Amino acid sequence: MPAAAPPAPRFRRRRTQTLVAVVVSLAVAVALGAWSLHGRVAGGGxxxxxxxxxxxxxxxxxxxxxxPRELRGMWITTVNNIDWPSRPGLPAEKVRAEFRSWLDLAVRRNHNAVFVHVRPSGDALWPSRYAPWSQWLTGSRDGRDPGWDPMEFMVAEAHARNLEFHAWFNPYRGGQPATVGGPGPRLDQLAPTHPLRRHPDWVVTYPSADRPGSRLYFNPGVPEARKFVEDSMLEAVQRYDVDGVHFDDFFYPYPEAGQDFPDGAAFARYGRGFADKADWRRDNVNTLVREMSERIKAIKPWVKFGISPFGIWRNKRTDPAGSATAGLQSYDDIYADTRLWVREQWLDYVVPQLYWHIGFGKADYAKLLPWWAATVRGTRVQLYIGQADYRVGERGAWRDPAELDRQLALNQRHGVNGSVHFSAKQVRADKLGAVSRYSEAHYVGPALVPTMAQLxxxxxxxxxxxxxxxxxxxxxxxxxxxxxxxxxxxxxxxxxxxxxxxxxxxxxxxxxxxxxxxxxxxxxxxxxxxxxxxxxxxxxxxx
Missing domain, CATH: 2.60.40.10 (Immunoglobulins)
Known part of the structure; x- marks a missing residue:
């Protein structure tokens, strides 16, 4: 047993006593503060x-x-019944139940937005003055009324779960093959009220790459057709409490070998002095984007406007300002000057479809991502990335369930504001456990949507x-x-x-x-x- 310690010197005893007094005083103050806090909360003060x-x-x-502030969403595709409804012509209650299940999936995955296809092909999922009812809902091209308002229902159900509802439109598509192996529609096969039947001078027919037959398009070069298309989409903005207006990359169609888009007559009449048809086509699309941006904000300044373009603007070998890629160029091939839309800040957000894996030779995700991050830098346009959930399980890099996880990690390093996943069916399928993997790593809890200073x-x-x-x-x-x-x-x-x-x-x-x-x-x-x-x-x- 050690000897007793000698008594502390007097100055040490005084200091110890002083410290004890201070500690006791602080403890009393904290206790009183806590009691006071409790009393004021309980008393409602x-x-x-x-x-x-x-x-x-x-x-x-x-x-x-x-x-966290991050946009997390998924596309819910109606064309060809890819996601919803599961097939055309279902009873209304079955259609509603299916849609609720998609929203519940979004909540379970800690998403905060859905992007819903409401004008897939010159039609509408609401009672519209401008377009017939969608065949993907009703099961018929005759424009029959399903007897209820899907748009009103969808917006209300999304908001009940505090999910943003972005109404997704294909501006210029007017009609397309309805079944695998089926021919494209003729004008006389469209609904009697279809605007292209009343305005055959607006129609352009072009082959369909993904299905036999051809698609019908509203001619982007005809000013009256463009104005009509804008009005038809803005009707939904005026009538419904949507949070966003969303386009994907379908403006002029993707080129088919040996097939030119037959708009020579429109170019001759509405060319406005353009010597080059490609420049004129780009200007037609630019005008649509600019006018939609202005008109949306004039109606409801809080509604966001965003576009999900093809992931390559131009290749560096074509343009020094382009990306280190060697793929199709949206600027040259589909007349979509996506970089201009960002630089002019006509958009609130842009969602490039980066549907390639990290290390892919022609379009490397790890090289395209920083190009897009640099493109939005210095603008008010937020960058979200379109993620290729649908590719999981394909040969090569997509057999690795960690590919999307790595891509989301890269997004974070480059300051990306969020992601939208294609599509809802793939999020639900969770092939190879890839969705669960990236969700556990990146979507572990809920997130608020990013704020936008321009709103x-x-x-x-x-x-x-x-x-x-x-x-x-x-x-x-x-x-x-x-x-x-x-x-x-x-x-x-x-x-x-x-x-x-x-x-x-x-x-x-x-x-x-x-x-x-x-x-x-x-x-x-x-x-x-x-x-x-x-x-x-x-x-x-x-x-």
Missing amino acids: ALEQGDVAASGTPICAGRPARA PAAPPAAPEVTDVRRADGGVVLTWRGKGAASFAVYRVDAEVARLIGSARGGGWVDRAAPAGRSLSYCVSGLDRSGNEGRLSTPVSVAA
Whole structure:
């Protein structure tokens, strides 16, 4: 047993006593503060709502509140019934049930947006003054009314799950083969109300690459046809609460060997002094994009406008400003000057379809990605990437279930704002477990959509949480909030308050709430453009 230590010198004893007194005082202050905090929360009084750390990070119950900002979506394709409806002519309730299941899949995968094909081929999935009902819904080209409004239903169901709804249009397609091996439609086979039957001078027929027969197109070179196509799409913007207007890469058709797009008569009449037909065609598409951008914002300034182009603008061997690729060039082959649309900032977002693997010789994902990141740099246009989930399981690199995982990791390194996956059926199929793999690595929790500085901003006031309690399904929170389009829910987890969910209404259930400890929550409101207001006063629930 060691000898007793000698007594501390007097100055050490005084210092020890002083330190003890300070510690006791601090403990009392903290306890009183905690009691005061509890009393004010329980009594409904206001704290300094939405406290913000010096770094600008909002604070919830003394912890920094963090929410990832990333667009995560999938395309839901209606043409040829690729995704939905599963086949044409189904009963309405079956069609609705299938659509709900796609949205539930999006929620399970922690997506926050869906891109739904609502004008696949000169038709419409809503009662339109400009276009007949889609055959992919009704099972018939005669334009018969299905007796309900799918667009109204789809937008409401998406918003009920706090998913953005981007209405996806093919502007110039007017009719196409309906079945494998079937011929392309003739004008007299279109619905009696189809605009191309009333305006045969707008029609161009061109072979179909993916199916036997030909497709019918609205001629992009005819100004009246372009205006009609714009009006038909803007009808949906005016009538429905869509969050975005979305095009893919179908403007002029992809070229077929030995076949020129037969628009010589339109060029002769509407050439506007262009000496080169290719430049004229590009200008036709540029005009559509610019006018749609202007007209959407004039109707609803908060609606986003985005395009998902073919992944190559031009090859570097053709143009020094192009990418280190050797594939089809959208600028030259389909007359889509995608780089111009970004530089002119006619778009809010661009989603290049980078459907090639890392290391592919003609179009290397790892080389195209930084080219697109550089293209949007310095603009307000956000970059999302179109991911090729449909290629998983193909020969070569796509046999590796980690390919998409690696691509999403590259996206993060290059500051990409999000991804859209093609298509819903492939997300559900989860071939080789690839979807589960990248979801666990990159979509482990929910995310808020990125904000856009060019959209209207009105961050709402802090909500008031009116109740928090444990129930069989988890922890139930309810709140009141004014001026918010949606709400974000945070739960304190160790040293951070993490985003755990979002909702459009006044309540949410934390079904993953741990049972063995007390929990603290905060709620914030977001405006229509995703701008977040101050956090609510924190609330707690016992273990």
